[in-house]
Amino acid sequence: MRVKATALLVALAMVGAAGYAISVQDRQVQPSQKIHEQAAKYSKEVANQLLKIGTPETVYDYISFGLSGPAVVLQGFTAKPVLKDAAQKQVEKLDWVVHVVNEIEIINVNNTTQDLRSEILGMLEKAIPEAFPENHANIRIKVTDKLDVTLVGVASKMNKTRLDAAVVQIKNLPLLKSVTNHVLVEK
Numbered sequence: 001m002r003v004k005a006t007a008l009l010v011a012l013a014m015v016g017a018a019g020y021a022i023s024v025q026d027r028q029v030q031p032s033q034k035i036h037e038q039a040a041k042y043s044k045e046v047a048n049q050l051l052k053i054g055t056p057e058t059v060y061d062y063i064s065f066g067l068s069g070p071a072v073v074l075q076g077f078t079a080k081p082v083l084k085d086a087a088q089k090q091v092e093k094l095d096w097v098v099h100v101v102n103e104i105e106i107i108n109v110n111n112t113t114q115d116l117r118s119e120i121l122g123m124l125e126k127a128i129p130e131a132f133p134e135n136h137a138n139i140r141i142k143v144t145d146k147l148d149v150t151l152v153g154v155a156s157k158m159n160k161t162r163l164d165a166a167v168v169q170i171k172n173l174p175l176l177k178s179v180t181n182h183v184l185v186e187k
Contacts (some may be wrong), residue, residue: 019030042067042096053083055147059137060117062152063087063104070098076152077142105142112175113143120149120170127166128159139163139183149179162186 047066051065057063059142061083062076070089078084086102109117120141124131131138139153147168155163163183171179 005028017064018030039067045090045094046072047097047140050075050087052090053086057083059121059132059139060107060141062140062142069076071101072097072099073101073103075103077107077140079107079109081106107142108145110145113145113147116143116173116175117141117149119173124151124166127169128161131159131163133153147177149176150182151180152182154184154186156186183184 025087043065046067048082050063050065052105057078061078061080063078063083064075066073066075072094074084074087074091083084084102085102088100088102090099098133107113114178120143122143124139128139135151142150142152163181163185167179167181170176
């Protein structure tokens with residue numbers, strides 16, 4: 001199983017902000033460049049561990065992470081508790097990790113949320129099919145039991161207008177309380 005590029009891209013972006021918190025074993029202050037290199041190395045190691053998760057992700061699952069020294073913070077959402085647990089177990093295998101904070105949200109799925117997830121996916125696939133290549137989704141969909149929708153992922157610059165139009169359509173769906181678009185548009 002592969003962690004999708006979306007999670008990796010967001011995770012690497014998060015490391016840039018958290019990189020300053022990486023501590024060194026000998027407790028000496030190191031230049032910013034060294035700390036950034038260490039953060040990048042640790043980030044790559046975490047991403048590689050997440051690639052080994054045996055539970056497949058879907059368009060309705062999203063895993064990202066951040067680093068704070070020797071601690072890894074897992075974030076995202078899934079309807080599968082086994083995916084949340086598997087992500088934590090994989091990251092804990094790294095010898096430098098002393099603590100994993102698992103903030104991956106478990107989403108409850110019922111008939112209403114499942115129907116909305118499917119309808120939103122259909123709208124997005126129609127608007128920007130290239131964001132959903134086979135066995136991989138660049139955009140992930142979260143629908144909570146309170147009927148709040150969150151979109152995360154990455155879209156190409158040329159798809160921005162179509163993505164914006166799809167978000168407007170999604171906002172017009174009956175029953176929805178809110179729609180939050182966290183899809184990053186590549187430069």
